[in-house]
Amino acid sequence: MKISCTQENLNQGLFIVSHIASKNMALPILNNILIQVDKNTIKFSATNLEIGVSCIIRGKVEEDGEFTVQSRLIADYAALLPKEKIDLSVAESKKEGEDQVLAISCKNHNTKIKGQPAADFPLIPQIDRKNLYVMNCQELRRAISQVIFAVSGSETRPEINGVFFKFEGDNLVLAATDSYRLAEKSVKLGKKSKGTNQSVIVPARTLQELQRILGSFKDPAAISEIEDVEIYLGENQILFVLGDIELISRLVEGQYPDYRQIIPKESNTKIVLNIAELINAAKTASLFARSGIYDINLDFNKDEIVVSAANNQLGENISKLSGKISGQQNSIVVNYRYLLDGLQNLDAEEAELSIIDGGNPCVIKTAGKDSDYLYIIMPIKQ
Amino acid sequence: MKISCTQENLNQGLFIVSHIASKNMALPILNNILIQVDKNTIKFSATNLEIGVSCIIRGKVEEDGEFTVQSRLIADYAALLPKEKIDLSVAESKKEGEDQVLAISCKNHNTKIKGQPAADFPLIPQIDRKNLYVMNCQELRRAISQVIFAVSGSETRPEINGVFFKFEGDNLVLAATDSYRLAEKSVKLGKKSKGTNQSVIVPARTLQELQRILGSFKDPAAISEIEDVEIYLGENQILFVLGDIELISRLVEGQYPDYRQIIPKESNTKIVLNIAELINAAKTASLFARSGIYDINLDFNKDEIVVSAANNQLGENISKLSGKISGQQNSIVVNYRYLLDGLQNLDAEEAELSIIDGGNPCVIKTAGKDSDYLYIIMPIKQ
Numbered sequence: 001m002k003i004s005c006t007q008e009n010l011n012q013g014l015f016i017v018s019h020i021a022s023k024n025m026a027l028p029i030l031n032n033i034l035i036q037v038d039k040n041t042i043k044f045s046a047t048n049l050e051i052g053v054s055c056i057i058r059g060k061v062e063e064d065g066e067f068t069v070q071s072r073l074i075a076d077y078a079a080l081l082p083k084e085k086i087d088l089s090v091a092e093s094k095k096e097g098e099d100q101v102l103a104i105s106c107k108n109h110n111t112k113i114k115g116q117p118a119a120d121f122p123l124i125p126q127i128d129r130k131n132l133y134v135m136n137c138q139e140l141r142r143a144i145s146q147v148i149f150a151v152s153g154s155e156t157r158p159e160i161n162g163v164f165f166k167f168e169g170d171n172l173v174l175a176a177t178d179s180y181r182l183a184e185k186s187v188k189l190g191k192k193s194k195g196t197n198q199s200v201i202v203p204a205r206t207l208q209e210l211q212r213i214l215g216s217f218k219d220p221a222a223i224s225e226i227e228d229v230e231i232y233l234g235e236n237q238i239l240f241v242l243g244d245i246e247l248i249s250r251l252v253e254g255q256y257p258d259y260r261q262i263i264p265k266e267s268n269t270k271i272v273l274n275i276a277e278l279i280n281a282a283k284t285a286s287l288f289a290r291s292g293i294y295d296i297n298l299d300f301n302k303d304e305i306v307v308s309a310a311n312n313q314l315g316e317n318i319s320k321l322s323g324k325i326s327g328q329q330n331s332i333v334v335n336y337r338y339l340l341d342g343l344q345n346l347d348a349e350e351a352e353l354s355i356i357d358g359g360n361p362c363v364i365k366t367a368g369k370d371s372d373y374l375y376i377i378m379p380i381k382q
Numbered sequence: 383m384k385i386s387c388t389q390e391n392l393n394q395g396l397f398i399v400s401h402i403a404s405k406n407m408a409l410p411i412l413n414n415i416l417i418q419v420d421k422n423t424i425k426f427s428a429t430n431l432e433i434g435v436s437c438i439i440r441g442k443v444e445e446d447g448e449f450t451v452q453s454r455l456i457a458d459y460a461a462l463l464p465k466e467k468i469d470l471s472v473a474e475s476k477k478e479g480e481d482q483v484l485a486i487s488c489k490n491h492n493t494k495i496k497g498q499p500a501a502d503f504p505l506i507p508q509i510d511r512k513n514l515y516v517m518n519c520q521e522l523r524r525a526i527s528q529v530i531f532a533v534s535g536s537e538t539r540p541e542i543n544g545v546f547f548k549f550e551g552d553n554l555v556l557a558a559t560d561s562y563r564l565a566e567k568s569v570k571l572g573k574k575s576k577g578t579n580q581s582v583i584v585p586a587r588t589l590q591e592l593q594r595i596l597g598s599f600k601d602p603a604a605i606s607e608i609e610d611v612e613i614y615l616g617e618n619q620i621l622f623v624l625g626d627i628e629l630i631s632r633l634v635e636g637q638y639p640d641y642r643q644i645i646p647k648e649s650n651t652k653i654v655l656n657i658a659e660l661i662n663a664a665k666t667a668s669l670f671a672r673s674g675i676y677d678i679n680l681d682f683n684k685d686e687i688v689v690s691a692a693n694n695q696l697g698e699n700i701s702k703l704s705g706k707i708s709g710q711q712n713s714i715v716v717n718y719r720y721l722l723d724g725l726q727n728l729d730a731e732e733a734e735l736s737i738i739d740g741g742n743p744c745v746i747k748t749a750g751k752d753s754d755y756l757y758i759i760m761p762i763k764q
Contacts, residue, residue, distance in 0.1 A: 073669055073696060080666045101697055109666055113697040284462045284491055287455055314455060315483055315495040 001037050001065025002089040005057060007081045007106065010088075013044045013057035014075040016213055016245055020053045021046040021071030027122070032068035034121045035088075035102075037061055045124055046071060051206050052124035053213075056244040065090055066118035069102050074113060081106045090115075125248060127234030131198065133167055134190035137229050137242065141214040143174050143185045144207050146345045146373055151204045152178035159254035162201040167233075169197065175259060179378075181338040182259055183345070186372040190228060201252035202238055210240055210247055217242075263376060264361055267354035269330040271300050272367045273323030275351045279343050281307035281319035286336040288317045295380050296339070299331040300355070309336075332358045333380040342375035358382065383419050383447025384471040387439060389463045389488065392470075395426045395439035396457040398595055398627055402435045403428040403453035409504070414450035416503045417470075417484075419443055427506055428453060433588050434506035435595075438626040447472055448500035451484050456495060463488045472497075507630060509616030513580065515549055516572035519611050519624065523596040525556050525567045526589050528727045528755055533586045534560035541636035544583040549615075551579065557641060561760075563720040564641055565727070568754040572610060583634035584620055592622055592629055599624075645758060646743055649736035651712040653682055654749045655705030657733045661725050663689035663701035668718040670699045677762050678721070681713040682737070691718075714740045715762040724757035740764065 017033050024030040027049075034045040040061045045054040067090045078086075086106040101112040144163070152160040164175040167189070175184040217226060230241040240247040285296040288309040299306040305323045310316035332355055342364050343351060350367035361378050365371040399415055406412040409431075416427040422443045427436040449472045460468075468488040483494040526545065534542040546557040549571070557566040599608060612623040622629040667678040670691040681688040687705045692698035714737055724746050725733060732749035743760050747753040 070696065077666060077669055077699075080662060080669075082662075108702045109663075109699065110701075111666075111670075111697065111699040114695065280462060280464075281491075284459060284493075287459050287462075288493075313496065314452065315493065317459075317491065317493040319492075320490045 001035070001067055002063035002087075003037055003042055003059050003061050004085055004087045005042070005059030007078065007083045007086055009057045009059060010086055011075075011078045011081075012216075013042075013055045014071075014078050015216060016055040017044045017046040017053050018071040018075035019046075019212060020048055020051055020209060022048050024048070029068060029116055029120050030122070031070055031072075032116060032121070033071045033074065034066065034068050034118055036066045036118065037064050038066075039064070045121075047122060047124050049122065050203070051209060051247065051249045053209065053247045054124065054245070063089075067100065067102055067115050068118055068121050069113045069115035074102075074104075077104070077111065077113070081109060125237060127232060127237050127239050127248065129232050129239075131195035131233040132193060133172065133195045133231040133233075134192040134228050135172065135187055135231070136190065137214055137217065137226055139187050140229055141211060143172075143187045144211055146185045147174045147176040147183040148204060148207055148211075149341050149345075150176040150178055150181055150183040154178070158252055159201060159256055162203045162252040163207055164199065164256040164259075165202055165238075166199045167195055167197060175256075177257070177259055180335065181342065181378065182262070182374075182376040183342070184259075184374045192228075195231075195233060198233055199256065200233060200238060201254065201256055203249060203252055206238075206247070206249035213242065213245060213247065262361060263374070264354070264356055264363060267327065267356055267363070269300055269325065269327040269355045271305060271323050271325050271353045271355070272350055273305055273321055273353070275343050275346055275349060277321050278305075278307070278351065279340060281321055282336050282339050282343070284319055285309040285317050286340075288314055289336055293380065294335045294337050295333050296336045297331065297333050298353075300325050301329050330355050330357060332362055333382060334362060334377050335380060338377045342377065345375070346373065383417070383449055384445035384469075385419055385424055385441050385443050386467055386469045387424070387441030389460065389465045389468055391439045391441060392463075392468055393457075393460045394598075395424075395437045396453075396460050397598060398437040399426045399428040399435050400453040400457040401428075401594060402430055402433055402591060404430050406430070411450060411498055411502050412504070413452055413454075414498060414503070415453045415456065416448065416450050416500055418448045418500065419446050420448075421446070427503075429504060429506050431504065432585070433591060433629065433631045435591065435629045436506065436627070445471075449482065449484055449497050450500055450503050451495045451497035456484075456486075459486070459493065459495070463491060507619060509614060509619050509621050509630070511614050511621075513577035513615040514575060515554065515577045515613040515615075516574040516610050517554065517569055517613070518572065519596055519599060519608055521569050522611055523593060525554075525569045526593055528567045529556045529558040529565040530586060530589055530593075531723050531727075532558040532560055532563055532565040536560070540634055541583060541638055544585045544634040545589055546581065546638040546641075547584055547620075548581045549577055549579060557638075559639070559641055562717065563724065563760065564644070564756075564758040565724070566641075566756045574610075577613075577615060580615055581638065582615060582620060583636065583638055585631060585634055588620075588629070588631035595624065595627060595629065644743065645756070646736070646738055646745060649709065649738055649745070651682055651707065651709040651737045653687060653705050653707050653735045653737070654732055655687055655703055655735070657725050657728055657731060659703050660687075660689070660733065661722060663703055664718050664721050664725070666701055667691040667699050668722075670696055671718055675762065676717040676719050677715050678718045679713065679715050680735075682707050683711045712737050712739060714744055715764060716744060716759050717762060720759045724759065727757065728755065 036043045042059045104111045166173040226243040232239040288311045296309045305321040308318045348366040352367040354363040361376045364375040418425045424441045486493045548555040608625040614621040670693045678691045687703040690700040730748040734749040736745040743758045746757040
């Protein structure tokens with residue numbers, strides 16, 4: 001194997017794949033990245049057996065070959081190299097038993113990194129590219145960030161440890177819940193989509209990795225500005241294709257809860273108010289919430305919204321906000337952390353809260369327009 | 383007690399003092415700040431019994447009095463309030479056994495914070511303001527940052543857990559060591575200084591707190607731009623006065639080691655080289671240093687500097703730098719963390735390294751001029 005490339009291309013390729021490599025005592029090679037050079041293509045891959053990621057980088061191929069080296073070491077090293085041409089090569093080992101090394105040279109730096117043969121690296125699965133869905137990268141990124149925080153961390157219910165992806169007609173609906181609150185977002189699919197209506201559960205870890213990669217595209221130094229992401233669904237697997245980058249993951253097995261049935265269809269009180277003001281009032285009240293309960297009170301009366309909390313040890317806080325209240329006088333007690341999570345994800349100046357009473361879920365949306373985002377909090381019953 | 387002030391003044395005063403208040407199971411009131419209003423002066427104080435800090439804030443006094451409230455709670459709360467006028471008051475308790483509260487109101491926010499009577503708050507010691515030394519705030523801040531990282535964390539030798547302050551003539555010399563490396567910095571004293579020649583050891587924790595306060599002066603929102611710091615030495619105590627802010631601390635008892643004797647007076651090799659290049663080469667080599675030993679090799683031969691490291695598990699790295707070498711061919715093995723610490727504190731483009739041999743300390747200074755900063759690393763002997 002013998003290649004050369006710019007420091008930027010090497011660094012960016014390693015940034016994409018190196019994160020997924022991880023320490024695994026049973027299979028130490030998972031700590032490595034796989035470098036494959038074949039027919040003028042340079043490809044880096046890594047896997048943790050649940051997620052596989054690969055990336056093709058630009059460079060000049062002088063000799064085909066493949067090799068694996070420790071992911072973190074080569075990524076840290078490449079990041080320190082000057083922005084110059086870098087030569088990478090693996091020589092055929094001459095003596096039996098001698099460790100093979102990846103030689104890297106760049107300007108005044110010369111390095112030899114020990115590695116393992118590519119033959120020991122696990123296969124990253126492939127899927128049939130049949131069920132294709134296309135959407136805008138940054139829209140998908142924003143949609144994931146609006147729901148992923150609500151994913152449950154519980155290990156007893158694996159089906160809510162992921163985000164529900166429901167492909168239906170021209171839309172993808174994403175939903176996440178930990179049974180205390182629920183976030184749901186709808187995104188338009190691109191015209192090239194030709195997949196069938198299907199629902200799957202994507203592990204939160206996979207989406208975090210996807211977010212990391214999508215986030216790097218905002219960086220001017222990123223590999224390229226990719227507009228669309230292609231999503232393919234296979235048997236128990238999902239593949240995200242972003243230009244020269246591929247991320248494949250297993251899906252979560254099981255049945256996602258039928259969350260639509262808990263979304264209240266009616267309400268007794270609707271409140272429209274400034275989001276920034278409500279966030280600020282919830283934060284000041286939060287300092288006086290009871291520890292472990294995180295309870296703050298929301299009271300709605302005529303055109304006055306009162307956000308308050310009281311605590312035997314610390315004292316109490318009352319903030320008054322103005323807003324537009326329609327329907328009856330009402331009140332609800334909520335966990336301020338769940339309230340803030342939802343409010344901070346609304347892309348608007350004003351929110352609309354809908355309430356039946358203090359014993360039923362509170363629905364939060366962007367005010368004034370047909371919202372593609374919905375957030376629901378279960379009340380703390382007194 | 384009844385006062386009013388701007389949110390900015392309240393917030394800044396709390397920023398200065400609240401950090402030193404800390405959880406103390408034996409004396410819970412140390413978690414509070416003391417608010418004293420007396421003769422048109424509003425003063426906030428906090429102490430951990432080793433360090434005491436106080437700050438006078440601007441505001442309007444309507445009624446004298448004093449009270450203590452939980453430091454973190456009031457600081458977090460004040461930071462969330464709008465930039466408006468804030469009213470603070472403590473009412474005399476009417477019923478026996480009723481908790482006293484500090485009432486805070488600002489625009490639409492109304493709060494009551496429970497507190498404890500000021501009578502229970504420990505006295506913060508005062509010292510005779512005789513031995514005065516004056517110096518520029520930001521020069522002192524920079525000098526402390528150039529030495530404090532070398533302070534020992536060892537508990538068996540408390541005398542090197544602090545920074546050595548030697549007031550001598552027109553200069554203050556600061557020194558710190560953990561016996562593996564040593565940093566020494568000299569600062570000019572201001573003309574108003576009238577203290578005698580003295581040496582003391584100031585606890586690292588005290589200087590970290592001073593740095594935090596000095597650092598806040600760069601913030602445009604800080605209380606005021608204070609140019610000079612006044613330092614007073616008392617029996618076992620040191621007082622730093624920064625305008626309306628006072629920081630008093632106990633001193634470390636014991637004799638500081640006579641570190642001057644270990645500074646080599648001669649050398650066999652002097653090397654002048656670019657600091658950024660040496661930092662980069664040390665970082666790339668560091669990836670191949672042996673774990674727990676952190677060893678990298680520096681070789682000096684004619685006009686070539688070779689920085690290298692090798693590791694049985696990982697591989698090896700060699701970087702070549704150009705520089706000006708005078709004297710004999712030489713080499714030394716050093717801990718890369720200690721080398722980087724020193725290099726990152728030199729205010730220059732080029733460093734001068736002086737070496738006797740691989741068995742003696744390496745001296746690092748700014749090249750070309752009479753340096754007021756000196757850094758010494760003990761070698762790793764092979």
